[in-house]
Amino acid sequence: MEDTIGDDDGPEGVADLFRVIGRQIRLLRERAGLTQRELGERLGYSEDLIRSLERGRRTAQPEFLDAADELLGAGGLLRAAKDDMARARARARVKHPAWFQDYARLEAGAVEINFFSTLTFPGLLQTEAYARTTFMSRQPLLDEATIEQRVTARLARQETLTRWPSPMVSAVIDESVLRRSVGGHEVRVGQLKHMQHLARLRSTTIQVLPMTCEDHSALEGPFILLTPRGRQQLAYLEVQSTNRLITDTEEVRILAARYGSIRGQALSPHESLALIEELLGER
Numbered sequence: 001m002e003d004t005i006g007d008d009d010g011p012e013g014v015a016d017l018f019r020v021i022g023r024q025i026r027l028l029r030e031r032a033g034l035t036q037r038e039l040g041e042r043l044g045y046s047e048d049l050i051r052s053l054e055r056g057r058r059t060a061q062p063e064f065l066d067a068a069d070e071l072l073g074a075g076g077l078l079r080a081a082k083d084d085m086a087r088a089r090a091r092a093r094v095k096h097p098a099w100f101q102d103y104a105r106l107e108a109g110a111v112e113i114n115f116f117s118t119l120t121f122p123g124l125l126q127t128e129a130y131a132r133t134t135f136m137s138r139q140p141l142l143d144e145a146t147i148e149q150r151v152t153a154r155l156a157r158q159e160t161l162t163r164w165p166s167p168m169v170s171a172v173i174d175e176s177v178l179r180r181s182v183g184g185h186e187v188r189v190g191q192l193k194h195m196q197h198l199a200r201l202r203s204t205t206i207q208v209l210p211m212t213c214e215d216h217s218a219l220e221g222p223f224i225l226l227t228p229r230g231r232q233q234l235a236y237l238e239v240q241s242t243n244r245l246i247t248d249t250e251e252v253r254i255l256a257a258r259y260g261s262i263r264g265q266a267l268s269p270h271e272s273l274a275l276i277e278e279l280l281g282e283r
Contacts, residue, residue, distance in 0.1 A: 133183030
């Protein structure tokens with residue numbers, strides 16, 4: 001999904017604030033003698049999230065600042081930034097292409113999101129490095145500034161996963177996606193570690209559709225099911241340059257039925273996590 005940030009989005013001070021807070025987190029972490037992975041494990045976040053926060057690419061949520069302040073012995077330094085961060089997030093509006101705006105708005109307030117992915121990991125679940133690779137691989141080629149804008153916007157969307165209450169997220173991912181080395185070995189390993197982390201969250205269910213599955217009900221391709229708060233379930237399709245938000249009740253019902261069938265054919269969440277860990281063990 002293509003996400004873009006316009007050049008006129010708020011003052012430069014917003015991005016500067018995110019970077020300053022990120023540097024403070026890094027310095028406090030290093031003072032405590034913790035690696036990014038160790039800090040993430042103690043706070044219940046992925047290593048990739050900690051890395052992105054320290055680079056100022058993602059904004060720290062209030063609950064993260066509270067927990068990090070206490071764990072790192074910041075003496076209120078990080079807690080004191082919560083109001084400034086909230087105001088900065090409000091000013092740093094993410095702009096999406098016209099065709100993507102409706103979906104992005106609905107996703108941000110969704111209570112349930114279901115993915116069926118056959119080519120790449122869902123954008124909402126991608127690491128920074130994996131997302132950058134997907135944009136760098138686009139044809140025709142994107143310029144460097146556009147790539148950075150789209151990576152930043154995609155990561156900003158992922159705040160949906162860390163807000164409270166968080167939506168219930170499930171993803172059925174074709175096994176070939178896990179095995180394909182998009183971006184090379186290090187990028188793939190980082191993405192698999194991120195999926196390992198997500199699979200252990202209470203609000204996220206990850207299932208793998210094994211390559212040994214000889215047939216399934218969604219051979220026509222990937223799709224997303226989305227349930228906005230207080231509204232009926234919707235569907236979203238994105239293939240090549242064709243994007244479609246589906247609101248027709250019967251069409252959505254059919255896709256929902258297919259998704260239920262696919263989940264029944266996929267490995268269980270426990271088996272899927274075991275496969276991810278097995279693939280990580282092959283590095």
